[in-house]
Amino acid sequence: MTLIVFLTVLIGAILIGIPVAFALLLSAIAMMIQMNMFSVDIMAQSLINGVDSFTLLAIPFFLVAGEAMSRGGLSQRIVNLAMMLIGHRKGGLGYVAIITSIVLAGLSGSAVADAAALVSILYPVMRKAGYPQESSLGLLASGGLIAPVIPPSLPLILIGVAGNISIGKLLIGGIAPGLMMGAALVMTWWFIVRRKPLEILPEASWAEAGAALRGSFWALLLPVIIIGGIRSGVFTATEAAVVAAVYAIVISTLVYRELTLADLIDTLISAVRTTSMVMFLVGAAMVVSWLITVAQLPQQLAMLLEPFMDSPRMLMAVIMIIVFVVGTAMDLSPTILILVPMFMPVITMAGID
Secondary structure, eight states: OHHHHHHHHHHHHHHTTOOHHHHHHHHHHHHHHHTTOOOHHHHHHHHHHHHOOSGGGHHHHHHHHHHHHHHTTHHHHHHHHHHHHHTTSTTHHHHHHHHHHHHHHTTOOOHHHHHHHHHHHHHHHHHHTTOOHHHHHHHHHHHHTTTTTSSSOHHHHHHHHHHTOOHHHHHHHTHHHHHHHHHHHHHHHHHHHTTSOOOOOOOOOHHHHHHHHHHTHHHHHHHHHHHHHHHHTSSOHHHHHHHHHHHHHHIIIIISOOOOHHHHHHHHHHHHHHHHHHHHHHHHHHHHHHHHHHTTHHHHHHHHTGGGTTOHHHHHHHHHHHHHHHHTTSOHHHHHHHHHHHHHHHHHHTTOO
């Protein structure tokens, strides 16, 4: 019954337009009333404890790093390098977009930031070269989706917090799937453009390619520092976020000299606004997560999924279908914060890593 109350109130609140964070709090209130344990003090304490986390400090610093890189010219230099290397092939601008999206994913960790950078830089060039509008925008949007997978990744940090999983292992584990997504996009783009009469750009000289490589060296060094530092144990994921933010600001202001004081202030304000929204959402989700545990909803969910418990692959397929359906109606962060606390115990019971 508690599971039905939780889902009914949550889905109903979202459908009538209530912001997800408030919908989560309403569902928490409904669950507490249904269990006859309503207490404002408990809700307030759980809300504060939910965001009182050293790990979550990574979010504002990675946001600062992403904004600084976008405003400080790092993104533009990555695009220039990819243009010099493969821009001359048929459909080359599409391959440039894919490679750039993979590299940018290792810099910002934000799908919105990467997609915005790709569209603002590459889309005008693709349209000028006669690339189809629908295919171009679809590719650029899909390329941005690699950012939440390859480290640094803000969604993986949320998953680690919500599921009590090692952030470092999650970030390292995202590398291979992210590269596989890029490879899938390459094959799809090749199939789309193989028979289209597209303009082919002139091939860059070795001198031009070398100049682009030298210009993007400091930008390319950042993912090496982040992944290498986490993998070697030099710093944690949160400390890596601080390193990324400081590095991006220093390179953008002192090396490339494109990040002005006004840009830096705007970057910090933007990071504060986004962090505030995310933290309130996390706090509300942690209230619900605590109540989910108290109400033993994972055990109830496990009973519903019991026919699939003996087959890990079938169980994961069912979970992916649920995630797919929920993802068509809900943004990434609330999807993570709602589903991870419910499914992680079930996955653990099924013996899945």
